Amino acid sequence: MNRRRLAEVVTRAYPVDLRTERGAELVGTLLDAGEESLVAFVHQLGSVLRAGLAARVRIALTLAPAQIAIYALTWGAVMVVLGSELDLVGFVIHARGQVVLPAGILVTWVLPALVVLAFIMKRSRTCGLLGIALIVLRLALEPLLMSTTWQVAQLVLPVSGFALLIVAPDRIPSSGRWAVVVPTVAFLCFDVTQIGFYSGVDVIVPVLLALCLLPFQPAFAIGTALAWSVPTLIGFIVASGGGGWPTLALIACTPLSVMTAWIGRHQARRG
Amino acid sequence: MELRPPSYFTLAALIDGPLHGYAIMRRAGELSGGTVRVTTGTLYSIIERATAEGLVTAGQPYLVAGRERRDYVLTPAGRIVLQEEATRLARAARTVSTRLKATGAVAT
Numbered sequence: 001m002n003r004r005r006l007a008e009v010v011t012r013a014y015p016v017d018l019r020t021e022r023g024a025e026l027v028g029t030l031l032d033a034g035e036e037s038l039v040a041f042v043h044q045l046g047s048v049l050r051a052g053l054a055a056r057v058r059i060a061l062t063l064a065p066a067q068i069a070i071y072a073l074t075w076g077a078v079m080v081v082l083g084s085e086l087d088l089v090g091f092v093i094h095a096r097g098q099v100v101l102p103a104g105i106l107v108t109w110v111l112p113a114l115v116v117l118a119f120i121m122k123r124s125r126t127c128g129l130l131g132i133a134l135i136v137l138r139l140a141l142e143p144l145l146m147s148t149t150w151q152v153a154q155l156v157l158p159v160s161g162f163a164l165l166i167v168a169p170d171r172i173p174s175s176g177r178w179a180v181v182v183p184t185v186a187f188l189c190f191d192v193t194q195i196g197f198y199s200g201v202d203v204i205v206p207v208l209l210a211l212c213l214l215p216f217q218p219a220f221a222i223g224t225a226l227a228w229s230v231p232t233l234i235g236f237i238v239a240s241g242g243g244g245w246p247t248l249a250l251i252a253c254t255p256l257s258v259m260t261a262w263i264g265r266h267q268a269r270r271g
Numbered sequence: 272m273e274l275r276p277p278s279y280f281t282l283a284a285l286i287d288g289p290l291h292g293y294a295i296m297r298r299a300g301e302l303s304g305g306t307v308r309v310t311t312g313t314l315y316s317i318i319e320r321a322t323a324e325g326l327v328t329a330g331q332p333y334l335v336a337g338r339e340r341r342d343y344v345l346t347p348a349g350r351i352v353l354q355e356e357a358t359r360l361a362r363a364a365r366t367v368s369t370r371l372k373a374t375g376a377v378a379t
Contacts (some may be wrong), residue, residue, distance in 0.1 A: 022315060028338030029296075032292070033293055044310055046312075046313045
């Protein structure tokens with residue numbers, strides 16, 4: 001990889017708007033400044049990388065709280081669907097295929113896959129409609145899913161997230177949506193390999209991952225924390241322990257991510 | 272408005288006329304006597320902010336040896352901010368020097 005190519009790759013650290021406006025110029029200046037030696041070039045590359053990431057953080061953290069909340073709910077809704085589907089994959093793998101799925105292939109596999117796909121492909125309204133259809137079909141085919149308050153509480157996040165995708169598709173940013181699969185896949189890997197089971201951190205692995213991305217995508221981190229902790233927490237409170245004791249880490253992850261995003265936002269606005 | 276040294280010398284680099292990115296970096300280094308080294312990343316963060324605040328305007332991009340460049344110009348508002356910062360720094364330096372002289376702490 002030559003220097004120009006390397007410079008172009010590193011400038012991708014900048015947000016797309018800034019890159020479109022000044023990307024070529026930035027590469028030119030970087031090449032000029034790094035011409036004297038390889039050390040100088042690497043030093044300049046580092047400065048561009050740092051400044052680009054800082055610009056991303058500033059933009060992400062200065063989003064309006066309402067915007068962060070809306071996006072977090074939609075992330076959460078899609079992650080709940082993906083999570084339940086991959087949970088099932090894990091279950092099928094553990095059971096070595098010896099499992100009967102009561103809801104049929106359409107509701108168990110096809111619709112959830114389409115929901116996630118529509119979200120990643122930036123089809124917000126389609127994703128919302130498919131998500132609501134999935135919930136309605138699941139409830140129609142498995143009425144027992146609504147038999148306890150704990151189970152009803154589990155529906156709050158997906159219903160509100162998918163409703164927002166239908167009602168306000170234009171208010172939901174479309175970049176970086178592929179990241180929705182990362183926490184769930186990470187969880188599945190831990191679950192299947194049983195590493196998480198023995199380490200005792202499996203439940204909060206996705207949240208820990210999402211927290212690492214908090215500066216760049218606060219809504220994503222909050223959405224992950226919501227998808228992982230809130231249903232358990234609401235279920236526990238509403239059903240008086242019917243949903244099982246949530247761990248302290250699980251309880252802490254949502255307030256922690258919201259608090260960190262708030263502090264970061266405050267700092268970014270001050271800076 | 273208080274300017275940090277990299278911003279101060281970046282704006283100061285444009286006093287004599289328009290310069291492109293790399294030329295600003297070099298001029299800022301010269302003006303600071305080598306104490307401030309503005310890197311590419313820092314430069315564009317400063318320029319971004321200065322442009323947004325109307326202290327600097329950007330010209331049209333042009334190519335030199337296959338590399339894109341763009342000249343930046345200090346606006347009248349930028350000159351005022353720079354002048355105010357220079358005055359503030361001079362006043363601060365004068366105050367400290369006067370006190371040091373008065374207490375005989377500095378050998379002249």
